[in-house]
Amino acid sequence: MLSTGALRAHLLAARLAGPVATSREESLRSYRLFAARDPRVLLGLDPERGWDERDLLGLMARKCGVSPDPRHVSGPDVIDPELTLAALEAFAGRLRQAVEAGSPVLFGTGHPHRLLDFYAGLARAVSAAGCAVLTPARGVDVDVATRFGVRTHSIDYVRGVALVREPGARTAGSSTGAHTHSPLPVRVALGALAEGGGPLPDLVVGDHGWVCGAGQLGIDAIGLADTDDPALFVGEAEGRVAVAVPVDDAVRADYYRPLTRYVLDRADLTERQEWL
Structure with missing residues (x-):
């Protein structure tokens, strides 16, 4: 069993928490865009209240541990490992409820x-415990916004995990997928389940x-989010995201x-993770 102390040390050594690679400039830019309701950073969330930059900075300080000082405008951003550990406990608790x-x-x-x-490790474990891991809309095309404009991608699944890939990127089932912030893939996946009469995910x-x-x-949702992803933490604050775990999402x-x-x-x- 991995102890809390050992994971805390790993979070800091791997820069998953503590000073992270995400820059303060990137984070503040995301907060400005979110306050302006730019869909690129809303990630499909429609906030119930008006969040200005100061509100968001305060929220992210509480949820992630970033500096609440608006005069701090450069350098690496910071995630408090204690907040990461607490959120991982809540994340695990919600996963346990599902199982x-x-x-x-x-x-x-x-x-x-x-x-x-x-x-994929989580998907394998919950499947072994008897939960249905859903894979709807495999191969269905979705038009998603990219830095090169709107491009058509297709939904695929690798070891039970959905991703999107550009046509011709690689064969179906390979692990190469596209980086995207778009909510359209999950909407299409859920729509396919509803139309097919199958169970929706809990x-x-x-x-x-x-x-x-x-x-x-x-739908109950839990996930990981970096300091420049305020939408998940706003969703958690407003009750539409069950758990948002603050962690750098772009390390090895x-x-x-x-x-x-x-x-x-x-x-x-634990008995499901012997393969890890």
């Missing part, structure tokens, strides 16, 4: 290059638009492996 209830679960990521293995696990898009539609993929072990330990799924 105890035998709930259908949908996993999806907009960070497949970094976070696919983290979610829980969505992921990041970016997968979490906010699901939460906006009233293998650095998230201890987080998988820790979550499965706390979710009482």
